[in-house]
Each structure stands twice: as C-alpha cells, then as structure tokens.
Amino acid sequence: MTSYPEYVPYPFQAEHHVATHPVCTNGLEDHSHRVVIAGGGPVGFATALGLAKQGVASVVLEADDSVCFGSRAICVSRRSLEILHRLGVGAGFDAVGLPWTGGRSFYKGQEVLRFEMPQDDNQQFAPMVNMAQYSIEKTLLDGVQAYHHLIEVRWQTAVTGITRNEDGVRLAVKTPQGAYQLHTDWLVAADGGRSTIREGMGLRLQGTSYEGRYVIVDILMKSPRPAERLAYFDPPCNPGSTVLVHKQPGDVWRIDYQLRDGEDPEQAILPHQVMPRVQSLLDMMGETAAWNPIWVGLYKANALTLERYRHGRVLFAGDAAHLVPIFGVRGFNSGIDDADNLSWKLGQVVQGRAAPALLETYSSERVAATHENLSYGTKSTEFMAPPSFAFDLMRRAVLSLAVKHPELRSLINPRQSAPIAYGDSPLNGPDEWGTHGPRPGTVLPECPLTYVSTHGDHAVFLSDQAGHGFKAFVFTADGVLPQAWCQVGVDRAADGAMIAHAALAVQAVSLGAPHPDAVDVLWDNTVQLPHLLGAQLGAVLLIRPDGHVMARWRDANVKSRAIVSAWINQLLAANQPTAIGVTP
Amino acid sequence: MNPTELDNAYSHLCHTMTRLGETDSQLFLARLALLAMNRFEDAEDAKAWIDAAAANVSS
Numbered sequence: 001m002t003s004y005p006e007y008v009p010y011p012f013q014a015e016h017h018v019a020t021h022p023v024c025t026n027g028l029e030d031h032s033h034r035v036v037i038a039g040g041g042p043v044g045f046a047t048a049l050g051l052a053k054q055g056v057a058s059v060v061l062e063a064d065d066s067v068c069f070g071s072r073a074i075c076v077s078r079r080s081l082e083i084l085h086r087l088g089v090g091a092g093f094d095a096v097g098l099p100w101t102g103g104r105s106f107y108k109g110q111e112v113l114r115f116e117m118p119q120d121d122n123q124q125f126a127p128m129v130n131m132a133q134y135s136i137e138k139t140l141l142d143g144v145q146a147y148h149h150l151i152e153v154r155w156q157t158a159v160t161g162i163t164r165n166e167d168g169v170r171l172a173v174k175t176p177q178g179a180y181q182l183h184t185d186w187l188v189a190a191d192g193g194r195s196t197i198r199e200g201m202g203l204r205l206q207g208t209s210y211e212g213r214y215v216i217v218d219i220l221m222k223s224p225r226p227a228e229r230l231a232y233f234d235p236p237c238n239p240g241s242t243v244l245v246h247k248q249p250g251d252v253w254r255i256d257y258q259l260r261d262g263e264d265p266e267q268a269i270l271p272h273q274v275m276p277r278v279q280s281l282l283d284m285m286g287e288t289a290a291w292n293p294i295w296v297g298l299y300k301a302n303a304l305t306l307e308r309y310r311h312g313r314v315l316f317a318g319d320a321a322h323l324v325p326i327f328g329v330r331g332f333n334s335g336i337d338d339a340d341n342l343s344w345k346l347g348q349v350v351q352g353r354a355a356p357a358l359l360e361t362y363s364s365e366r367v368a369a370t371h372e373n374l375s376y377g378t379k380s381t382e383f384m385a386p387p388s389f390a391f392d393l394m395r396r397a398v399l400s401l402a403v404k405h406p407e408l409r410s411l412i413n414p415r416q417s418a419p420i421a422y423g424d425s426p427l428n429g430p431d432e433w434g435t436h437g438p439r440p441g442t443v444l445p446e447c448p449l450t451y452v453s454t455h456g457d458h459a460v461f462l463s464d465q466a467g468h469g470f471k472a473f474v475f476t477a478d479g480v481l482p483q484a485w486c487q488v489g490v491d492r493a494a495d496g497a498m499i500a501h502a503a504l505a506v507q508a509v510s511l512g513a514p515h516p517d518a519v520d521v522l523w524d525n526t527v528q529l530p531h532l533l534g535a536q537l538g539a540v541l542l543i544r545p546d547g548h549v550m551a552r553w554r555d556a557n558v559k560s561r562a563i564v565s566a567w568i569n570q571l572l573a574a575n576q577p578t579a580i581g582v583t584p
Numbered sequence: 585m586n587p588t589e590l591d592n593a594y595s596h597l598c599h600t601m602t603r604l605g606e607t608d609s610q611l612f613l614a615r616l617a618l619l620a621m622n623r624f625e626d627a628e629d630a631k632a633w634i635d636a637a638a639a640n641v642s643s
Contacts, residue, residue, distance in 0.1 A: 379595060390601030390609060394594065400640060410587035411594055 004275035008220050008292040011250035012134050014066040019156035021177040029182040033059050034350050036171065036184035038159050039191035041068065042133065043318030043335040045140035047188050049087040050343025052147040053467065056350050059184075060144070060151065061173060063158035063191075067137035070295050071218045073332030074130050074246055074254055079419045079443065080336040081125040082547065086467040088146070092139035097129030098249050103229030105412050107399035109236050109284070113412040122446050122528070124461040128416065130227055130248050133332070159191065162200040168313055186346060187314045190339075193302075195320035201311065205304035205323060207374065212385030213265050214299040217255045217278055221291035223247075229414065230285075231384075233399050237280035242384060245285070252294065255281065256326075258385060269296045301325040301381045305370045309338075310363040317342055322370045327380035330373040333417045338366050344545035354572035361427055369420045376415045383412070419443040422548055427571065429542065429551030437534030438549045445532050450523040452479065452514050460522070466547030469503035470568050473541045474556050475529070479510035479518030482538070484560035504565045511537060540564070 022029045035051060037044045040062030048058045076084070076097060084090050102116040117127035131139075144151050160179070161172035169187040173180060189197035198205075230245040232238075244256040255278060259268050267273060274296055282291065305322035309315060318335030325331075342362050348354035386392035398411045421442040422428070428440035438444055447462040465471060474485050485506055510523045511530065529535045540553040542564065553559040585593065597616075601609040624630040 379591065382595070382598065388598070388602040389606045390598045393601070393609075394598050398594075401637075404636070404639070408590075411591060413587075 002272070004271050005290070005292045008294055010069075010132070010134065010218070010294055011220070011252065012132070012138075014069065014134060014138075016065045017153070017155035019065075019175040019177050020154055021175055021180065022182070024180045027180055029180055032168075033057075033182065033184040035059070035186045035188065035346065036061060036169070036182065037188040037190055038171075038197050039189070039195075039318075039320065040064075040137075040141075040153055040155070041190060041192060041318065042073065042136055042140060042332055043320075043339050044188070044190035045137065045144050046083070046087060046336055046339035047190060047317060047343050047346075048151045049089070049140065049143055049147065050339055051347050051350075052144075052150040053087065054344070054347035054351070055150070056347045057150045058152075058188075059182075060153045061157045061159060061171075062153060062155050065156050067134050067141060069134065070297060071216050071254055072133035073136060073329075074132060074248055075329035075332070075417075076129045076131055076136065077329065077333040077417045078123070078125045078127050079417070080333045081129065082463045082466075083336050083340045084140075085125075085464070086340075086547075087140075087143060089139050089143035092142060093129060093131060093136075096135050096139065096249050097131040098227040098247060099126030099129045100227040100229070100247075101127055103231065103414070105231040105233065106235065107233045107402065110403060112233075112399055112402035113409045115413050117416055118418075122448060122532075124446055124448075124463060128329070130246055132248055132250075132252065135249065136332070159196045159200070162187075162197055162314075164201075164312060164314065185313065186350065188342065188346070189314055189316045189320045190318050190335075191320050193319040193323055195316070197314065198306070198316065198320055201314065203306055203311070205302075205306060207302070207304035207323075208378070209304070210301040210325070210381055210385055210387055212301065212381075212387065213259045213263075213268075214256045214301075214385065215259060215268055215274065216295075216297045216299050217257075217274055218248075218294040218296075219253050219255065219278060219291045220251055220294055221253050221282075221287065222251050222289050223253070223287055225285075225287070229416075231412075231414070232281075232284075233395070235281070235284060237284040238277055243281055244384075245281075253291075256299070257281075265298050269298060299326065301327070301377075301385055303374045303378050303381065305367070305374065307367070308363050309366055310359050315342055315346065315359065315362065317366075321366070322374075324370070324373050325377040325381040327384045328373075328377050328415050328417055330377055330417045334369065334373050337369060337420065340546045341366055348572060355575055357575045358572055360576075361425060365422045365425050365427075368422065368424065372420055373417075380415050384414075425548075426576075427544065427550060429567070429571075431552050432554040433534050433536075433539065433541075433552040437532065437552075440549050440551055442549055443547055444543065444549060447524075447528050447532055448526060450525045452510070452519065452521045452523050454519050457523075463547065465507065465522070466543060467545060468505050469545055470550070471505040471507055471543050472561070472564055473507050473509050473522070473535075473543070475509050475511055475535045475537055475539045475541070477510070477512050477537055479508050479514035479521030479523065481506070481508045482556050484557050484562075486561075504561065504568060506561060509535070511535070542568075 035058040037060045040060045101119050105113040157173050157175050163170045168185040227247040232243040242258040246254045302323040309321045317338040345358050382391050402409050423441045451458045451460045508521050510521045514521045540556045542550040544550050
C-alpha cells in the first residue's frame, strides 16, 4: 500500500467557548433586545462592531463553540481592509495577512496572462491580502470582545424557530443548557449559506447553480515563493483540469483543482486521489520542500440571491442573502460591504435618528451590488468551470491564442473584487461638480494627507475619514472655514418628526498651506485632491458613514452647514427616502 | 472593441453555441468565420488570419 504524507493540523488553535443561558420567565428571556444577530461569522461580527461603534448594543447568536474550521474565505480586498480598519480591527489584518498585487495564468505550462490589480503610491492598503477565514473570524472576535459592554456573543446557541410580528421578532433557540425564547426589535440574519432564518421564513435564493466541482486542498509547506494568484489551465501535471494556487499565512497553501467530467466527487477527495495530484502539481511548480495535507473539501459554484434583503424587521446579510462564486473573491468581501452598509443605517434607526424606511435603501443598494457581483462572478465561473461544451471549447481557443494575441488576454483576467458604486441610490444627493472625480454613490479614491491639529501634524489617508457619521469636507485655501460652516447648534430636525439630529461632522480641507491659526485641518500636502476629486475652492463634498459619496455642492457659502444638516435629517426622516423632492 | 465589449461578445457567442448544441455549433462557427472573413481587408489579410487561427491548433 502506498503511503502518503500525514495529515497535520492548521497552524491555528481555536478557543472553545461555553454556552450561556440567560434569566428567563416561562422560557422567555426577561431582557428584550434591540438588535440580535444570527451568526457569529465575519458578517455577523462586523455588523456587531459597526453597531457598537455607534453605541448600539447587540447580541450575536452562534451555533458552534468556536470560530470556523477548514478552508473558506481567503482573500480580503482593499475595500474590506478600509472597512475593517474603521471597525478597529485593521491592525490584526495588517499583522497576519499576506499582501499581494497580481497573478499569472498558464496554459499547458506556458504563461498566457500576467495581471496587476490597481496599485500606486497613494494607497494605504494592498489591493488584496490573503488570510484564512479562521484568522479573519478570530481577529474580528478580538475586536468584538473589546466591546463586551455592548456586544454579547452567545456560543452554542442555535436558532430553531422564528415568529415575526409588528414590534419585532421572537426567536426560539437551543443550547446545551436548554432551550429558550428571546425577543428582539431587529434581527440581522447573517447565518450563512444554509441560513436557518431564511429557511424558517420560507424564503428561497434564486439564480444559477453550476455543476462543475472543485476539490479544495490546504497543505502545509515552507516555500519562499511570493503570494500571488496562480492559475494553471490544462497543466502537464493534471491534463484537462484547472488548478488555482494561493499562498496563505503560516506556510499554508491553498490548492483548488477542477474535477473532470464524470469524476465521482466522493472518490475524488480520498487520499489516493488527492495526494498524487498535489505532488505532481508541486513537482511541476518546482517546489521540492516536504509537505503535509491539512484539509480537503469540495466546492460547487453558486450564483444565487434573495430578491430583497429586508423583510420587515429581519435583515439578511452575507451568504444568508446571496451566494457568489469564489472566482473573483466576492463572497466574504461583499459580506463585509453588507455589514458596513447595514450597520450605520440600523444604528440610525435604532437610535431614532432615521425612519425604518432607511433600511429599504440597505436592501436596494446591496441587491444592486449583488447583481453586479454576480455578473462578474458568473463570467469568472463560466471561464473557471465551463458549464457547457461551448464555454469549454471557447476557453481552449482563448488560451491557445493568448500568447500570440495579447488583445485576447483580458478574457482570462479573473475579474477580482472591486469597490461597488451605489449609482442609483435614493440617498444620492445633488451633484454640482460635473463629471470629474467620484460621483454620488461611489467610494472615495485613496490619497495621503496631513492632519494638522494642536497636537502636531499626522500623516493620514482619505479612507480614514469615513465612519464618523455624515461628514462634509469643505475645501478651503488655508483651512479656515467660511462663516456659514462655523455655526454650532443650528441643526434642526424635520418638522414635527420625533427624530433626533443626525450628526454632521464638518472637516475643513486645506488645498494650500494651512493658516497658522487653523487647527483640525486636513491638508492636501501632496496637492492631489483637485485632480483626484475634482475639488475646487469653496466647494463641499458630503460622505455617508460608510464612506460613499452622498452629494457635491459648488458653493459652501450657499449650502451652509445648517442647510446640509437639515437636508440630511429630512432625508433620514422620510418614510420613503428619495433625494427628489427634498430641497438640498 | 474594449475589454468589456469583447467579454460581452464572448459570452454571447458561448451562450449561442450552448443553445444550438454541439453538433450545430460546428456549422455555426463556420458560418461566423465566413461572415467575419468577408469583413477582412483583402485576400492577403484573410489568409493571414486563417493561418493565425490554424497555428498550433492541435498541440
């Protein structure tokens, strides 16, 4: 009998958490909650952190007793890193993640594509870092535990039933210490691809499931080879197959290979099938170090989504709302975008600063984002796991022509995750700047800046600026705000509405050298903002708490702080948020 | 065509072939080649593209 390298554990020790049982009367928890989040994965934890940043408490229910096991999400995008830094857990990602900027594709052993993701000197973060999901979850959990006064994680607590009414949601849960029920005003369903909440509400994901299967193998191997995305089409080591290789932190290598038509998936994950294929791949790559398998699993691509992500007081996020193919790394990253979008809106609603209708924009914006993610993910999948003879034949045509015909190489590009714009959002306000720079709905480009304060000058980035409520950038020559933006205490809520003020932060941006008396000024010391943003003297740019551009006004003397504040409050208080009809 | 337009045309081609099925796709590709060939500049040009498509086809 042939012997294969022995299985070894991941270089990661998951902590196991005990179950808790709250004080109940007649099986119902005495305390009622404002927000309960079903699912202690990346999306659930990120949502809890986003709420806690606004001072809103939540309870996270997780069926397991630890962070996840096995090979799941591995690529964290630049946009996700911006969000994670804002949530206060970025340092953990910087410390562990392996940054990379591009990749190479091969056909029959010959290089046919070399791609680079957008990267320049302005960037604070790499376009992508690799990090295993167990590390991602652990890093987020560390952040969650630092907010223990606002976030309670209940481990080994599985949702078994859901009853909805006008005031909220009642959940039935079971724990090793017994079952109980609890009430929450709002429920975030972030309980993954096999969402119990989704099932319990009788909702179905719609879209396409692909037949082609991939085997996923994590191995432990020391190699100085840099982190990049490697794709081998029809490689000499495994003719007819497609193989993807990603380096991960801790000497873990993730290998994905496509099963050939007719191969039995159950057989394909047995050692006598897996180990020789891994060995022949490593031989082909010229990797000679000893290696050990850690984990083997199967993957089948899905492109599915719910029609709407808000169902009354239940909000779906991450894989519970949509399943995006792995090719293009949009699963985890779109889930983090969901959490970022949802948490500020739910925070505003829970704190009485916005009407519940604001949550409709969570659904419409993120459903649109999913459709964009699915259109790219579907194209990637059609290339990586051809769903018919036609896609297979055409792929062979592209790959065999790509060396001599570079104009065809874009068809091999993996269409990696990129920030999504909410171009049609009802929250988008006036745009008086013309077509230059980031239009309402888009994410700000990155730019290094200097923050001038009484404590001295600090190097900062434009992407650091989000996450502090609504923020208006007022573009000045020397950091001195016009009078219309200096007034304090003039914010007024919409007529008669019991809506507290949404905080509007004002940030003076100095396009030239700041005046010696100006403090708390963002100084464009590299003189890039006029070009990057299209920013002109005296103009105003408003961003949302998630960093998406909301409105651009030409004249700060006409659109005063009071007017912009009132406009935001009116928009948030509306029963159907729409920028049309609200006077900005 | 820019990369996005090429990508969309490529997808449309693949979906069309899928719809026609494997047998009819051979004739379909021949017809497409014929229509495309008619848009070439001249016979020289047509010959060059035919030779380019034939290069290494069976390797």
